[in-house]
Amino acid sequence: MRYLPLTSDDRAAMLAAVGASSIDDLFVDVPAEARLDGPISGLPNHASELAVERHMAALARKNVAAGDGPFFLGAGAYRHHVPSSVDHLIQRGEFLTAYTPYQPEIAQGTLQMLFEFQSQVARLLGTDVANASMYDGSTACWEAVVMARRVTRRNKALLSNGLHPHYRSVARTMAKYTGDVLVEGDPTLEAGTDWAALASAIDKETSCVVVQYPDILGRIDDMSALVSACQASGALLIAVVTEPVALGLIKSPGEMGADIVVGEGQSLGVGLQFGGPYVGLFACKAKYVRQMPGRLCGETVDANGKRGFVLTLSTREQHIRREKATSNICTNSGLCALAFSIHMTLLGEAGLRRLAAINHDRARSAAAELAKVPGVSVLNNNYFNEFTLLLPTAARPVVHQLAEKGVLGGVSLGRLFPENGGLANGLVVAVTETVTEEDIAAFAAALKEVLA
Amino acid sequence: MTALNRAGWRPEMNAGGADDNVTYTGNRALMLEEPLIFEIGSTETTGVDFDEVAPAVDLGGLARSAPIGLPGLSESETVRHYTRLSRQNYAIDLGLFPLGSCTMKHNPRLNEKVARMPGFADVHPLQPQETVQGAYAVIHELAEWLIKLTGMYGVAMSPKAGAHGELCGILCIKAALEARGEDRRVLLVPESAHGTNPATAAFAGFTVEDIPATAEGRVDLAALKARLGPDVAGVMITNPNTCGLFERDMKAISDAVHAAGGYVYCDGANFNAIVGRVRPGDLGVDAMHINLHKTFSTPHGGGGPGSGPVVLSEALAPYGPLPFVARYADGSFKLIEEESAGDEHPETFGRMTAFHGQMGMFTRALTYILSHGADGLKQVAEDAVLNANYILRNLDDVLDAPFGASGPCMHEALFSDKGLAEGFSTLDVAKGLIDEGYHPMTVYFPLVVHGAMLVEPTETESKAVLDQFIGALRSIALRAKNGDPALKTAPHFAPRARLDETLAARKPVLAWSEPEVAPGAPSLSEIGGS
Numbered sequence: 001m002r003y004l005p006l007t008s009d010d011r012a013a014m015l016a017a018v019g020a021s022s023i024d025d026l027f028v029d030v031p032a033e034a035r036l037d038g039p040i041s042g043l044p045n046h047a048s049e050l051a052v053e054r055h056m057a058a059l060a061r062k063n064v065a066a067g068d069g070p071f072f073l074g075a076g077a078y079r080h081h082v083p084s085s086v087d088h089l090i091q092r093g094e095f096l097t098a099y100t101p102y103q104p105e106i107a108q109g110t111l112q113m114l115f116e117f118q119s120q121v122a123r124l125l126g127t128d129v130a131n132a133s134m135y136d137g138s139t140a141c142w143e144a145v146v147m148a149r150r151v152t153r154r155n156k157a158l159l160s161n162g163l164h165p166h167y168r169s170v171a172r173t174m175a176k177y178t179g180d181v182l183v184e185g186d187p188t189l190e191a192g193t194d195w196a197a198l199a200s201a202i203d204k205e206t207s208c209v210v211v212q213y214p215d216i217l218g219r220i221d222d223m224s225a226l227v228s229a230c231q232a233s234g235a236l237l238i239a240v241v242t243e244p245v246a247l248g249l250i251k252s253p254g255e256m257g258a259d260i261v262v263g264e265g266q267s268l269g270v271g272l273q274f275g276g277p278y279v280g281l282f283a284c285k286a287k288y289v290r291q292m293p294g295r296l297c298g299e300t301v302d303a304n305g306k307r308g309f310v311l312t313l314s315t316r317e318q319h320i321r322r323e324k325a326t327s328n329i330c331t332n333s334g335l336c337a338l339a340f341s342i343h344m345t346l347l348g349e350a351g352l353r354r355l356a357a358i359n360h361d362r363a364r365s366a367a368a369e370l371a372k373v374p375g376v377s378v379l380n381n382n383y384f385n386e387f388t389l390l391l392p393t394a395a396r397p398v399v400h401q402l403a404e405k406g407v408l409g410g411v412s413l414g415r416l417f418p419e420n421g422g423l424a425n426g427l428v429v430a431v432t433e434t435v436t437e438e439d440i441a442a443f444a445a446a447l448k449e450v451l452a
Numbered sequence: 453m454t455a456l457n458r459a460g461w462r463p464e465m466n467a468g469g470a471d472d473n474v475t476y477t478g479n480r481a482l483m484l485e486e487p488l489i490f491e492i493g494s495t496e497t498t499g500v501d502f503d504e505v506a507p508a509v510d511l512g513g514l515a516r517s518a519p520i521g522l523p524g525l526s527e528s529e530t531v532r533h534y535t536r537l538s539r540q541n542y543a544i545d546l547g548l549f550p551l552g553s554c555t556m557k558h559n560p561r562l563n564e565k566v567a568r569m570p571g572f573a574d575v576h577p578l579q580p581q582e583t584v585q586g587a588y589a590v591i592h593e594l595a596e597w598l599i600k601l602t603g604m605y606g607v608a609m610s611p612k613a614g615a616h617g618e619l620c621g622i623l624c625i626k627a628a629l630e631a632r633g634e635d636r637r638v639l640l641v642p643e644s645a646h647g648t649n650p651a652t653a654a655f656a657g658f659t660v661e662d663i664p665a666t667a668e669g670r671v672d673l674a675a676l677k678a679r680l681g682p683d684v685a686g687v688m689i690t691n692p693n694t695c696g697l698f699e700r701d702m703k704a705i706s707d708a709v710h711a712a713g714g715y716v717y718c719d720g721a722n723f724n725a726i727v728g729r730v731r732p733g734d735l736g737v738d739a740m741h742i743n744l745h746k747t748f749s750t751p752h753g754g755g756g757p758g759s760g761p762v763v764l765s766e767a768l769a770p771y772g773p774l775p776f777v778a779r780y781a782d783g784s785f786k787l788i789e790e791e792s793a794g795d796e797h798p799e800t801f802g803r804m805t806a807f808h809g810q811m812g813m814f815t816r817a818l819t820y821i822l823s824h825g826a827d828g829l830k831q832v833a834e835d836a837v838l839n840a841n842y843i844l845r846n847l848d849d850v851l852d853a854p855f856g857a858s859g860p861c862m863h864e865a866l867f868s869d870k871g872l873a874e875g876f877s878t879l880d881v882a883k884g885l886i887d888e889g890y891h892p893m894t895v896y897f898p899l900v901v902h903g904a905m906l907v908e909p910t911e912t913e914s915k916a917v918l919d920q921f922i923g924a925l926r927s928i929a930l931r932a933k934n935g936d937p938a939l940k941t942a943p944h945f946a947p948r949a950r951l952d953e954t955l956a957a958r959k960p961v962l963a964w965s966e967p968e969v970a971p972g973a974p975s976l977s978e979i980g981g982s
Contacts, residue, residue, distance in 0.1 A: 004832070005913065006839075011838060013915070014838055023834045026841055030726070034730050034735055044826065046827055052823050060566075061571055063586040083500055085531050089531065089535070098544075106542040109540040113537055119490065123521045123963075130963070136612060136806060138806035166807065169803040170804060173773070178656070249511065249515065250514040250515065250516050272573070272575055273567075274812075276808070276813075296960075298956040300951050301951070306949075312953065314957075318648050321651070323651055327655065330615040331614070333757045338754065345499070345524065346498070346530050347498060347522075348496070357507065400580050403580045408576070408583070419791065
């Protein structure tokens with residue numbers, strides 16, 4: 001087997017060296033009834049690289065790739081062009097096959113990268129500090145709610161109806177078991193957010209208000225008033241960003257005063273990957289740093305006075321604090337954070353602003369074209385690169401009909417909110433720099449045919 | 453923001469060092485110092501070319517006007533920056549990485565190639581189901597393998613990492629208890645468990661109590677039985693355990709816990725020792741997470757991403773999370789989400805993550821599993837265990853092996869600091885190994901052993917590599933026993949000497965800021981900005 005270097009002679013010599021007559025002697029502590037003598041039956045044996053590649057390629061071909069045709073899906077995962085050097089660099093074995101940097105003297109590559117990542121994320125989100133990443137946006141969102149509970153010692157969280165339904169669903173699952181109280185609901189097909197209503201719903205039990213920006217319908221709004229309302233009642237404002245590219249064009253939540261900003265960093269560097277692995281962003285004001293979950297990298301010096309980096313403030317974490325830790329999280333999303341950071345470094349501020357402007361421009365162009373289709377209108381007043389179309393009929397079957405015509409035309413609100421018939425005619429459409437004018441024309445033409 | 457110093461070089465880069473041979477740059481031939489992107493980039497530089505676009509409008513007054521402060525580099529500078537950084541890392545690709553309980557095995561590159569096929573890498577999680585049947589097929593095929601390899605009833609694929617998998621299993625237990633109308637609050641966890649176990653139990657609202665261990669390093673069955681009762685929800689047991697031993701009484705433990713109305717969670721971090729050779733389902737386990745990034749070789753990536761599917765017994769499977777992939781008689785696949793749960797999976801505890809889990813890890817793990825097959829995986833476990841025993845028996849004369857008399861170890865060998873000279877510790881041994889060109893073993897874990905050193909070589913190391921490692925560790929152990937002062941200041945040949953972790957925690961610098969206010973980098977301000 002190509003991954004196993006021991007030869008039969010090696011095995012024999014090593015068994016002799018440890019005083020075992022056969023390999024079974026080393027499994028002597030396994031009860032006889034649980035010990036398997038041969039390979040597990042009903043499973044195939046080893047296969048060549050060629051055979052395995054052939055099998056996997058056949059499965060891959062059964063999927064329609066986003067690049068196969070006009071593509072307009074978003075709703076928490078966005079298709080952006082990732083420069084070639086990103087994937088090359090993350091495949092350097094020294095990054096790819098390293099472990100968590102527990103021995104900092106020989107992990108400065110990962111640690112410095114994490115320090116740069118934290119710095120980039122904090123600046124992008126407009127906060128003081130960011131951690132070394134979480135699993136993804138949805139789990140980061142729940143961790144933020146838990147953190148707000150720790151900070152405020154209250155347990156009622158108000159979730160905006162513009163929060164991604166999967167994020168809401170994750171919070172609902174967890175709250176069932178932790179005793180946190182969630183106030184939540186589905187969005188309505190309005191151009192404005194529910195943030196003013198949220199502000200008036202804050203009371204003395206409220207630990208936090210969670211808003212998404214841009215939200216699930218693509219709406220953007222100013223959160224300054226909501227920040228003031230939170231501050232007046234001692235609650236924290238948590239902002240969720242699922243499309244970080246937007247922050248190259250619109251104000252960051254931190255700038256507007258959000259206390260904790262979490263997000264999904266997949267847009268930069270990571271790619272779609274059918275939903276994972278992604279990279280959760282987690283950032284907050286400096287005064288809350290000791291309540292943060294997850295790994296943090298910090299600057300220090302070595303015994304010779306040279307600058308270096310280490311994992312720090314680990315007394316928050318499970319391997320030290322066990323049941324008293326701020327979270328049970330034990331990994332970050334290291335390689336995805338690296339991809340994010342490299343992509344961000346390639347862009348720089350100038351590139352990010354240009355990328356964001358192109359996304360917005362392309363989205364405006366698409367919205368204008370699609371709104372010309374009879375019976376179709378755009379819900380949003382304001383948006384970044386994603387908006388909601390109102391169709392004259394339920395959007396979910398339309399998505400399938402569009403797919404038959406080779407157009408992946410967005411995510412229906414019927415898929416996102418299946419139990420809410422009032423949203424059925426909504427279609428969330430994302431338009432990034434990967435979309436061409438031809439793609440937009442093809443989408444509009446196909447939509448027109450399907451609705452005719 | 454413009455860069456402080458686009459040359460990136462700072463005078464203190466050549467500070468210190470083991471000898472007087474300082475260089476102007478601070479570099480030492482192939483060992484290259486590398487500044488931060490904030491010190492070499494500028495906000496005007498970009499490594500990505502775009503078409504010009506019209507300025508944005510229609511943003512409802514939300515246009516971002518203030519500077520963000522994100523440095524950019526050209527593509528050539530970017531490639532060099534990250535390549536230089538990468539060379540300051542140790543990695544499996546460079547050599548033995550014997551971190552106990554972490555299973556740092558070779559990461560096959562076929563896995564990387566497959567994961568990057570456009571049909572897997574460039575697919576959106578919310579595409580219409582008829583356009584992603586191949587992706588569902590991968591999830592389903594991997595799920596079938598995991599079920600068969602563990603002898604369990606079902607598997608939850610969506611957990612994002614090991615600790616997330618633990619949470620999944622514990623929530624299944626919670627949901628099952630609720631369905632029975634029982635309010636059991638206590639989870640029993642051995643002291644030798646990974647920190648994630650008690651943290652997970654607490655995160656899910658359980659109270660944690662210790663299970664005592666026997667002198668030979670295993671769960672004390674009699675003490676466990678005595679503690680079981682109507683308030684105990686279950687146990688969380690790592691098997692093989694973190695002392696490197698198989699829990700001989702696992703079946704008896706499971707039977708006792710079940711008889712008392714509880715459930716058995718098994719931490720599967722050490723599954724590599726038994727994959728293809730022992731099925732946890734045969735030992736009465738109700739839930740066990742599998743770290744795809746350990747046993748099934750998906751790369752650790754410097755700390756993630758992980759992936760932690762959880763295999764479940766028939767008793768717990770009905771409560772598993774959404775979404776999951778179901779296969780129909782006609783060979784088609786369907787994703788069971790919230791909307792269909794009422795008909796297909798009514799007792800689910802709910803969703804744990806957006807979308808469907810770590811697809812990029814599924815493609816890699818399945819590729820690895822198909823490469824090995826049932827026969828190869830069995831050989832994996834056997835070679836991993838043989839390699840660990842070879843290390844244990846070749847070093848137990850110079851290093852204390854606290855459970856060396858408890859029988860063969862499984863895939864990791866545990867030593868303590870007993871017998872090292874006064875003032876010498878496990879840390880010194882670890883740092884000495886760095887100079888010898890190895891990543892150290894896991895240190896100070898498990899907590900039940902003083903100055904623990906947990907060595908897990910994995911099956912992908914040759915006998916020659918092990919022999920050299922044994923020689924190196926033997927030499928360091930003797931130096932530590934003889935009180936060699938040079939060991940106290942090791943490593944001497946790494947990119948950095950020992951780092952001041954106390955300073956890092958006392959005055960946390962967690963993000964780069966302008967040098968005037970950057971503690972820990974005072975000399976930067978002497979250079980001045982450009």
